[in-house]
Amino acid sequence: MKPSRTLATARRVLRQLSHDPRTIALLLFVPVLLLVLLYYVFDADRRAFDSIGASLLGIFPLVTMFLVTSIATLRERTSGTLERLLSMPLGKGDLIAGYALAFGVLAIVQASIATGVAVWLLDLNFAGSPWLLLLIALLDAILGTALGLFVSAFAASEFQVVQFMPAVIFPQLLLCGLFAPRDTMQPVLEYISNVLPMSYAVDGMNEVLQHTDATGDFVRDIAIVGGSALLVLFLGAATLRRRTA
Amino acid sequence: MVRGSRTVIDDLSFDVAPATVTGLLGPSGCGKSTLMRAVVGTQAKVTGTLDVLGSPAGAAPLRASVGYVTQDPSVYGDLTARQNLDYYASVLGIPRRERADQVTRALTDVDLMSHADALTGNLSGGQHSRVSLAVALLGSPRLLVLDEPTVGLDPVLRRDLWDLFHRLAAERGTTLLISSHVMDEADRCQSLLLMRSGRLLAADTPQALRTRTGTDSVEGAFLHLVDEAREAESNS
Ligand SMILES: Nc1ncnc2c1ncn2[C@@H]1O[C@H](COP(=O)(O)OP(=O)(O)OP(=O)(O)O)[C@@H](O)[C@H]1O
Ligand SMILES: [Mg+2]
Numbered sequence: 001m002k003p004s005r006t007l008a009t010a011r012r013v014l015r016q017l018s019h020d021p022r023t024i025a026l027l028l029f030v031p032v033l034l035l036v037l038l039y040y041v042f043d044a045d046r047r048a049f050d051s052i053g054a055s056l057l058g059i060f061p062l063v064t065m066f067l068v069t070s071i072a073t074l075r076e077r078t079s080g081t082l083e084r085l086l087s088m089p090l091g092k093g094d095l096i097a098g099y100a101l102a103f104g105v106l107a108i109v110q111a112s113i114a115t116g117v118a119v120w121l122l123d124l125n126f127a128g129s130p131w132l133l134l135l136i137a138l139l140d141a142i143l144g145t146a147l148g149l150f151v152s153a154f155a156a157s158e159f160q161v162v163q164f165m166p167a168v169i170f171p172q173l174l175l176c177g178l179f180a181p182r183d184t185m186q187p188v189l190e191y192i193s194n195v196l197p198m199s200y201a202v203d204g205m206n207e208v209l210q211h212t213d214a215t216g217d218f219v220r221d222i223a224i225v226g227g228s229a230l231l232v233l234f235l236g237a238a239t240l241r242r243r244t245a
Numbered sequence: 246m247v248r249g250s251r252t253v254i255d256d257l258s259f260d261v262a263p264a265t266v267t268g269l270l271g272p273s274g275c276g277k278s279t280l281m282r283a284v285v286g287t288q289a290k291v292t293g294t295l296d297v298l299g300s301p302a303g304a305a306p307l308r309a310s311v312g313y314v315t316q317d318p319s320v321y322g323d324l325t326a327r328q329n330l331d332y333y334a335s336v337l338g339i340p341r342r343e344r345a346d347q348v349t350r351a352l353t354d355v356d357l358m359s360h361a362d363a364l365t366g367n368l369s370g371g372q373h374s375r376v377s378l379a380v381a382l383l384g385s386p387r388l389l390v391l392d393e394p395t396v397g398l399d400p401v402l403r404r405d406l407w408d409l410f411h412r413l414a415a416e417r418g419t420t421l422l423i424s425s426h427v428m429d430e431a432d433r434c435q436s437l438l439l440m441r442s443g444r445l446l447a448a449d450t451p452q453a454l455r456t457r458t459g460t461d462s463v464e465g466a467f468l469h470l471v472d473e474a475r476e477a478e479s480n481s
Contacts, residue, residue: 008335015332016323019364080319084380087285089308090336243289243303245248 001093009090009098013072014105027068027106031060031114039122046123050209053124055178057114057133058205061107061141062198063169069103069148070161077152086242096237100145107141108134128208132218136204139225143197146232153239172198177206197228248290253279254443261422261436264414268431269424270467271440277424278316280440281390284422285313298387309337312381316392318374322366326357326376329365333380351379354409356402371398378406382413389413391423395430407433428464439467446470 017024035053042049076082085095115133118124126133151168155161175185175193182193193199204221211218254276261267269277282288283295286303295302298310320329330348339347352358355375360368365376378394391410395403407430413419414435423434431437432451439446439454447454447470451463458469 002338005336005338008332012321012324012328012332015328016321019323079322080315080317081321083287084313084315084319084333085336087287087308087311087313088333088336089305089338241289243287245289 001091001097005090005094006097006101009095010101010105013099013102016072017102017106023068024106027064028110028113031056031064031110032117034060035114035118035122049122050125051206052178053118053122054126054205054209055176055202057111057118058136058140058201059173059176059178059198060114061111061137062144062147062201063165064110065103065107065141065144066148066151066169067162067165069099069145070152070155070164071148071158073099073149073152074155074158074161078157082240083244086240092237092240095240096149096233099149100142100233103145104138104142107138107144111137111141126209127212128210128214128218132208132214133205136201136208136222136225139222139229140201143201143225143229143232146229146236149236150232150239153236169198172196175199176202178202197225200224248279252443254283257443257445259438259445259448261420263420264418265435266410266414266421266423266433268434268437269422269440270426270428270431270437270463271446273426274442275440276443277426277440278392281313281392281422281424284388285311285390287313309384310387312384312386312389314378314381314389314391314394316396318377320365320373320376320380322364322373324365325362326352326365326368326379327361329376330379330383334383337384339384347383351382354382355379356405371402374398385417385419387419389419389421389423391421393424393426395425395427403430428462428467431463431467437463439470441471441474446474 035056038053038056039049042052073082086092111134115130115137119126119130147168151164152161155164175182175189175196176198177193182190182199185193200221204218204225207215207218207221257280269280271277279288283291284297284302286297286307291302297307300307321332324332327348330351331344334344334347349358352361355378357372357375357379360372365373368376374394374397378391381389381391395406398406410421410423411433414421425431434451436448436450437454438448446467449457454463454466455461458466460466460469
C-alpha cells in the first residue's frame with residue numbers, strides 16, 4: 001500500500017461524483033428531508049422523535065454509503081476498470097482504503113448537514129458533544145462502504161446488487177432497536193441483534209443523546225462498529241482477485 | 246487454459262521478439278483475448294509456463310512495465326479523458342511533476358487533445374477506445390498488449406496508430422503484441438501468430454507465410470492454413 005495511490009483513488013472517486021451533482025444532492029439532502037418528515041410524524045410526541053431521530057442519524061450514513069459503494073464497485077468490476085487496475089501496481093488495500101476515504105469524506109458532510117438541521121431546526125436535544133455524533137456517523141459510513149464493497153463481489157448485475165439492500169440492511173434495521181428496545185425482543189432475536197453491527201451504531205447514537213460525556217458503553221459501541229468495518233474491509237479485499245476466470 | 250467448463254487454449258507455445266510489433270490473428274472466439282489476459286496475468290487457470298520479460302506472467306514487478314488495453318474500453322465514463330489518464334498515471338507511480346506532460350503526450354499520440362476535457366462517456370465509440378489506448382501509453386511500458394486497438398476506427402486514424410506502434414518499437418524499444426481480425430493489418434506486423442480454435446496455426450513473418458502457402462496476401466495464407474487444418478481434422 002502507498003498513501004499516494006490511496007489518495008489518488010479517493011480523489012478519483014470524488015471526481016467521478018462531482019460529475020454527477022444529482023447523486024450528491026440526493027445523498028446530502030434526502031436524509032434531511034426524511035428527518036423533517038419524521039419530525040412531523042411525531043408531531044404529538046417529541047420525546048419519541050428524539051430517540052428515533054438520533055438512531056436515524058446513525059443509520060443514514062450506513063445505508064446510503066452501502067448503496068453507493070456497492071453500485072460503484074460493481075460498475076468497476078463489470079466495466080473492466082478493476083481488471084485493469086489490478087494488472088497495474090495498485091495494492092488492493094489502496095483501492096479499498098481509497099473508497100473508504102472518499103465516502104468517509106462524503107459521510108462527514110452528510111452527517112454534518114443532517115445533525116445541524118436536527119439540532120438547530122428540529123430541536124433534537126443531544127446531551128453529548130456533536131463531535132461524538134460525527135465520529136459515529138463516520139464509522140457508520142465506513143461500515144456501509146465496507147459492506148457494499150464486500151456484497152458487490154456476489155452480484156453479477158445492478159439488479160442483484162440492489163436486492164442485497166433488503167437482504168443485508170433490512171434485517172439490521174428491524175433488529176437494531178429502532179422499532180422496539182433490543183432487550184424486549186424474543187431472546188433469539190436479541191442474541192442475533194447482539195452480533196449485528198448496526199445495533200451498536202444505534203446504541204452509540206443513543207448514548208450521545210442521553211449522556212454529556214463519552215461513556216464506557218459509547219466507547220464499546222464505536223469500537224465494535226469500527227472493528228466490524230475493518231473486518232468487513234479485509235473480507236472485501238479478499239474478494240478482489242488479480243486473476244479471474 | 247480453462248474458461249468455464251471448456252478448454253479454450255490448448256497446447257500452445259510461442260515466442261515474441263523484443264522491440265517488434267507482433268500480430269495475433271484469428272477468427273472470433275479463437276482465444277486471442279484469453280491468451281492476452283494470460284500474458285498480462287489476469288487470466289486464472291493457466292497451466293504450463295509463460296514467461297514475460299524474464300519473469301512469470303503476472304509477477305508483481307511486471308505490473309508497471311506491461312501495458313494492457315482490454316477489448317472493451319476500460320476507463321471511467323464519468324471522468325474526462327484527462328482525469329482518467331491522470332488517475333491511471335498516479336496508479337502507475339509516475340511522479341507528479343511528470344504527470345501532466347505524460348498525460349498530454351499520450352492524448353496527443355491518440356489524437357484526442359481536442360476532447361481532453363470532455364466526459365469520456367459522452368465521446369464516440371472510437372474516441373472512447375482511444376482514451377483506453379492512451380492509458381496504456383503512459384509511463385514507459387516495455388511490453389504493450391493491445392486487444393483489437395483499431396476496431397471501429399477510420400483508415401486515416403488506423404494508419405496513424407500503426408505508425409505510432411512502429412515508432413514505439415523502433416524508438417523506445419517497446420515490444421507490442423496486437424490482436425486483430427482485420428487481415429490487412431497483418432501486413433503491418435513484423436511477425437504474426439495465427440490462431441484457430443485455441444491452437445496456433447502458424448508463427449512467422451507475413452512474407453514467409455505468403456511464400457510458404459503460395460498466396461499473395463496474409464488473408465489468403467490464413468485461409469489456406471485453415472483449410473489445411475480442417476482437412477487434417479477430417480482425415481483423422
Ligand atoms: N468468462 C468466460 N467464461 C467462459 N468461457 C469464456 C469466457 N470468456 C470467453 N470464453 C470463451 O473462450 C473462448 C475464447 O474467447 P476469447 O475472448 O479469447 O476469443 P477472441 O479470440 O478474443 O474472440 P474475439 O475476436 O471475438 O474477441 C470463446 O469460445 C469464449 O466463448
Ligand atoms: Mg477478443
